[in-house]
Amino acid sequence: MSNQEADRAVPDRGPGREWAGAATESFAEFADRVDGKEDVPLRASLDGGVATLTLDRPRRRNSLDLTLSRHLLLGLMSAGDDPGVRTVVITGSGGAFCAGDDVESVRRWRLGDRVDTPFDPVTSDAHYLRVCEAILHLPKPVIAGLTGAAAGAGAEIACAADFRLASTRASIGSCLAGVGHVGNVVLMSRLTGPARATEIYLTGRMVSGDEAVRLGLFDRLCEPEEFDRELAELAGRFAALPTASVGLFKELRERSWGQPAEYGLRLQDAYHLKTHATVADAREGMAAFAEKRKPRFTGD
Incomplete structure (x- = not known):
């Protein structure tokens, strides 16, 4: 070549040229519309060019149902299109990052419910796939801030991020073999290599601490009491990048x-x-x- x-x-479409902007509102408008709404399990804020999306289903360990996955994707699209956003942070409330797809929603989908599940009603594509694709292609740094467990689809989302800051209480793994399912191959393998991703899938173990850093699953560890400060400093530094x-x-x-x-x-x-x-x-x-x-x- x-x-x-x-x-x-x-392609000569200007910087960030592969990002196909599809948002209908700025991120600030998105945040005003959804933040604090009881029927939307996602918190959104914009401060100093940093857009923060917080998964907020703590009783279900922030597992993805239709409402959460849909609004997470909408928030990412708005952040990607908004020139006022310089960095995106995804984190979870209640001491968990994301436990994956909501098990009850998956059960209903298997029984034929195509209305209120985190899957496309026509193609059956899982919404987390679109979330991961949006993170990979979003033309800005994306940080996953992990204070607890990330498993299944939650691990995929964390692996799609450009940087993973984790507290010493955080862990990441697949857990899919234990429920007879397949996943966590493509993105986890990019970080750990296919052999280690296979071992994590087969054993079902959650990886944490220094081992997660050594394998590339986490980029940095910090103590829980320092997490918010370190996350804010990291996001601010990334927001100042070109x-x-x-x-x-x-x-x-x-x-x-x-x-x-x-x-x-x-x-x-x-x-x-x-x-x-x-x-x-x-x-x-x-x-x-x-x-x-x-x-x-x-x-x-």
Whole structure:
């Protein structure tokens, strides 16, 4: 693949170009509409460019029913489209991250209920798949903040994130073999490798602490009493990054994954050239370096 061919392989739709914006409202409007509503088990807030989505079904360990999964996806779409959002945080309430799909909802779906379950009524696609795809392609950093267990679909969502901050009480695993189901292969394998993901699936064990960091399932551990502070500091630091460049990096990551090295390198160079041509923060970064000052990134 030549440089010219690789350059043409990068769609010329501006920074974050693979993100197909489908939101009908800003994230601030989304947050105003859903936050604090008794019938919506999701909390949403925007502060300093950081959009926070908190799964809020603590009695069901934040497992995904139709309402939660639908609003989580809508929140991600709004955050991805909103230029005022520079970083997204996904976390859970009540000492859990997400226990996966709601078991009762899955049972009803198996019995033919296609109305109030976290699956597409026509294709039967699980909603968590769309959530994971949105996280992977969202043109901004996505942090998973884990204070407790992430299992099944919840582990998939955590693995899809760009960074996983976990308290020492957090754990992650599959737990699907124990209920006769399959999953946690694709995204977990990207972090741990297929052999370790297989072992985690077969044993059903939850991984935590230093082992989770060593395997790549968690990026950083902190004590529970320090979690909120560390999460806020991390999100603020990511919100100050050149957001458009981050979006291009994530797009390149997804397009180059699994490709032959020569193709990937040519594609990487094409994206590097596109950054020069389309990202204002790239020019600011070079100017700041030359002038020996801190860059003032705007996200453009």
